[in-house]
Amino acid sequence: MTRKTASLPLSYRLAVTSRSLAALLGGYLLASMASVCIALVAPLPQVDATLTGLLLSFVFYLLAFIWCFACRSALRAWLGVLTPTVLLSVISGLAYWMTSA
Amino acid sequence: MKEGFRQAMAWLHTWTGLIFGWLLFAIFLTGTLSYFKEEITHWSRPEVRSQALDPTHALEVAQRYLLDNAGHSGTWFIRLPNAREAGLNVGYRDTHGGPRGVVSQTLDTQTGEPLQARDSRGGEFFYRFHFQLQMPHPYGRWLSTFCAFIMLLGLVTGIITHKKFFKEFFTFRPGKGQRSWLDGHNAIGVLVLPFHLMISYSSLVLFMYLVMPAGIMASYGNDTGKYFNDLFGRNDAPAPAQVAAPLVPLAGLYVRVQELQPGARIGDIQVQNPGDRNARVTFSQSSADHVAYRRSANWTFDGTTGALLSQGKPESGVMMAAFSFAGLHMGNFAGPWLRWLYFFFGLAGTAVIGTGLVMWLGKRQLKHAGNERLPGELRLVEVLNIASMSGLLLAVAGFFWANRLIPLGVQGRADWEVNTFFITWGLTLVHAMLRSGHRAWAEQLALGALAFALLPLLNALTTGQGLNHSLPAGDWAMAGFDLTALATGLFLAWLAGKLSRKPRAAAGRARRAASTPPAETAGAS
Numbered sequence: 001m002t003r004k005t006a007s008l009p010l011s012y013r014l015a016v017t018s019r020s021l022a023a024l025l026g027g028y029l030l031a032s033m034a035s036v037c038i039a040l041v042a043p044l045p046q047v048d049a050t051l052t053g054l055l056l057s058f059v060f061y062l063l064a065f066i067w068c069f070a071c072r073s074a075l076r077a078w079l080g081v082l083t084p085t086v087l088l089s090v091i092s093g094l095a096y097w098m099t100s101a
Numbered sequence: 102m103k104e105g106f107r108q109a110m111a112w113l114h115t116w117t118g119l120i121f122g123w124l125l126f127a128i129f130l131t132g133t134l135s136y137f138k139e140e141i142t143h144w145s146r147p148e149v150r151s152q153a154l155d156p157t158h159a160l161e162v163a164q165r166y167l168l169d170n171a172g173h174s175g176t177w178f179i180r181l182p183n184a185r186e187a188g189l190n191v192g193y194r195d196t197h198g199g200p201r202g203v204v205s206q207t208l209d210t211q212t213g214e215p216l217q218a219r220d221s222r223g224g225e226f227f228y229r230f231h232f233q234l235q236m237p238h239p240y241g242r243w244l245s246t247f248c249a250f251i252m253l254l255g256l257v258t259g260i261i262t263h264k265k266f267f268k269e270f271f272t273f274r275p276g277k278g279q280r281s282w283l284d285g286h287n288a289i290g291v292l293v294l295p296f297h298l299m300i301s302y303s304s305l306v307l308f309m310y311l312v313m314p315a316g317i318m319a320s321y322g323n324d325t326g327k328y329f330n331d332l333f334g335r336n337d338a339p340a341p342a343q344v345a346a347p348l349v350p351l352a353g354l355y356v357r358v359q360e361l362q363p364g365a366r367i368g369d370i371q372v373q374n375p376g377d378r379n380a381r382v383t384f385s386q387s388s389a390d391h392v393a394y395r396r397s398a399n400w401t402f403d404g405t406t407g408a409l410l411s412q413g414k415p416e417s418g419v420m421m422a423a424f425s426f427a428g429l430h431m432g433n434f435a436g437p438w439l440r441w442l443y444f445f446f447g448l449a450g451t452a453v454i455g456t457g458l459v460m461w462l463g464k465r466q467l468k469h470a471g472n473e474r475l476p477g478e479l480r481l482v483e484v485l486n487i488a489s490m491s492g493l494l495l496a497v498a499g500f501f502w503a504n505r506l507i508p509l510g511v512q513g514r515a516d517w518e519v520n521t522f523f524i525t526w527g528l529t530l531v532h533a534m535l536r537s538g539h540r541a542w543a544e545q546l547a548l549g550a551l552a553f554a555l556l557p558l559l560n561a562l563t564t565g566q567g568l569n570h571s572l573p574a575g576d577w578a579m580a581g582f583d584l585t586a587l588a589t590g591l592f593l594a595w596l597a598g599k600l601s602r603k604p605r606a607a608a609g610r611a612r613r614a615a616s617t618p619p620a621e622t623a624g625a626s
Contacts, residue, residue, distance in 0.1 A: 031313065032313060032316070035315055038316070039317075040320065046320060046331065047420075048417050048420070050317055050320045051420065053316035054309040054310070054313050055423060058253070058309070061250065062250075062253065062257060066254075069109050069112065096319070
């Protein structure tokens with residue numbers, strides 16, 4: 001791998017960097033939004049719902065990492081992580097609006 | 102990454118493993134040592150002698166000391182001696198106090214005088230290092246928690262890569278160089294897989310409030326304190342009434358707790374507003390009594406009347422799940438046998454990381470077998486491998502040597518032990534840079550072997566509590582430490598011996614492999 005990297009094209013390196021950022025930052029955003037969504041939506045007492053969200057968030061982070069390096073392109077990595085994040089944000093937003101209204 | 106899913110996962114496993122392997126090795130090794138935190142502390146402070154446990158007497162002693170020395174403080178902490186901790190620890194909040202605003206003192210259970218024991222952080226140092234990495238708060242915790250996540254990722258990607266691992270588990274091919282390292286890596290990884298999964302996920306659970314705060318903030322807004330109060334079922338003590346009232350004898354409250362929960366071992370005792378009419382005394386059951394952390398196992402009394410005010414709230418199912426992970430990670434419930442099992446599982450985890458790092462380099466070194474010098478990036482990995490593994494072992498040994506050799510009266514003695522640890526570690530890095538990879542490994546392991554194997558002798562000479570004393574006296578913590586150090590020394594000597602023979606053996610193997618059946622080459626590497 002290391003010898004090869006010297007001859008690897010720049011586009012490949014940028015793609016790996018992009019995937020890494022998608023996993024690291026995009027994945028964290030996804031995991032955070034998942035924990036928020038579960039905390040607000042789960043039909044449990046407040047503390048239990050929050051705790052469940054925290055406990056499960058790492059599963060989302062893990063899946064995001066795997067997705068970001070398994071999918072076919074860096075663009076798909078970002079899309080695959082950000083689409084569910086947006087979806088979870090919308091659900092969380094609705095839940096927040098309904099409980100505070 | 103145009104290849105299949107398994108190749109992609111193998112790639113992820115390889116590279117995350119390399120980048121975080123060095124740090125993970127240190128976290129796992131010091132974390133493994135932490136299963137014997139109290140025993141290491143006992144060895145590091147041999148002046149603290151074990152005494153027969155007498156909780157009520159210890160409480161009287163502690164209360165008297167705190168009344169005399171901490172009357173001005175708003176909160177007292179008492180930690181009773183137990184089977185693993187010989188000293189009676191008391192502490193009190195003081196704005197001018199030591200770390201985290203708490204003054205701590207270890208007392209002699211008999212006399213109530215502060216113990217004149219050597220200043221050492223003992224097992225506490227390794228315990229703190231394994232999740233704080235000697236970095237300012239909270240960066241060390243963030244980094245170590247992220248490392249735990251990478252470990253979890255490494256396990257999952259490792260399982261995907263070796264999807265036939267149950268079959269491969271029964272294929273161990275010793276004496277085959279690179280192949281044996283891989284077999285060993287897989288065998289240990291699979292054998293201890295449940296432990297590995299538990300230990301890395303539970304690390305995330307322990308610090309999830311810190312690394313994943315969004316859920317708490319969304320649900321509790323700015324009042325995150327309420328989340329912790331809800332979670333741990335705590336009620337804040339009332340503010341002091343500013344009316345003086347004597348504190349009831351704590352020993353009497355201890356007897357009450359024993360009536361409520363017969364046989365309960367008591368961990369921490371907290372007194373709030375001592376000497377005030379609004380005094381509150383909380384007894385918490387020792388974490389050694391349950392696998393999971395129990396928020397329900399505590400009792401709060403009115404400190405002036407002695408009336409039982411509240412008992413810990415019961416846990417919900419989700420809480421039990423989270424608390425079980427926390428309890429399993431720390432292993433406070435483990436008796437001696439289970440504790441040793443934890444220790445060996447921890448060593449296995451350390452070995453999986455170590456073999457992985459060695460393999461990464463070994464595979465790539467093969468391509469440069471004929472060359473005099475390694476390419477720069479491989480040399481960097483080699484140096485870091487050596488310093489992070491054999492170097493760390495030397496640093497641990499250095500800490501224990503410093504503990505016995507630094508004179509007792511030196512100012513900041515405990516800090517010098519820690520400095521010795523890091524200075525030794527730094528020196529091993531320099532040594533690894535100056536010597537060829539092969540020599541550096543062999544020399545550091547040989548020195549490590551010597552340093553560990555001689556520790557029991559050093560202990561006997563400097564404290565008079567060597568094996569000749571501790572074994573007949575039945576001081577198993579002291580004897581266990583010395584014997585473990587001796588075993589570590591022998592293991593490192595064996596490893597060093599193997600490594601110093603390697604170049605010839607490897608060359609011979611290549612020749613013999615062509616003519617002899619594999620069984621005869623066993624043990625060549």
